[in-house]
Amino acid sequence: MQTPQSRTLTEKAILLIRILVGWVFVSEGIQKFLFPAALGVGRFTKIGIPYPHLTVSFVGAVEITCGALLLLGLLTRWATIPLLAVISVAIATTKIPMLSKTGWWSMLHEARTDFSMLFGLLFLLLVGGGSLSLDHRRR
Numbered sequence: 001m002q003t004p005q006s007r008t009l010t011e012k013a014i015l016l017i018r019i020l021v022g023w024v025f026v027s028e029g030i031q032k033f034l035f036p037a038a039l040g041v042g043r044f045t046k047i048g049i050p051y052p053h054l055t056v057s058f059v060g061a062v063e064i065t066c067g068a069l070l071l072l073g074l075l076t077r078w079a080t081i082p083l084l085a086v087i088s089v090a091i092a093t094t095k096i097p098m099l100s101k102t103g104w105w106s107m108l109h110e111a112r113t114d115f116s117m118l119f120g121l122l123f124l125l126l127v128g129g130g131s132l133s134l135d136h137r138r139r
Helices: 004-034 041-046 052-072 076-095 098-102 104-110 112-127 134-138
Strands: none
Touching: 004 052, 004 076, 004 112, 041 052, 052 076, 076 104, 076 112, 098 104, 104 112
């Protein structure tokens, strides 16, 4: 049985995961526009994403919008779905190809943030925004 103190700790932990995951996506989305050669159109072109000028704007907007929703705890479960698609494509296009070039351990090292975001998103999809969210206040 959960005590009131353990419930409070659980809700604070959910908030921390929301901040962690939301902040990474907001930050990465903004950087796609700030540093187009390295993280935006140039990177999308280099890894072979079709229509990089359009795709990077769409992905950046999704990351900023859905990341902000996670930070607020608003539509939390719904916001994870597009971000799960984004991180899955990122892993498939940038990390999986590394397996044949640099090997398993190098790929795991490079993919640590991607996998952390993937599992953080799955966690939020399962548990939602928690009681310290706008989702909870909307009920």
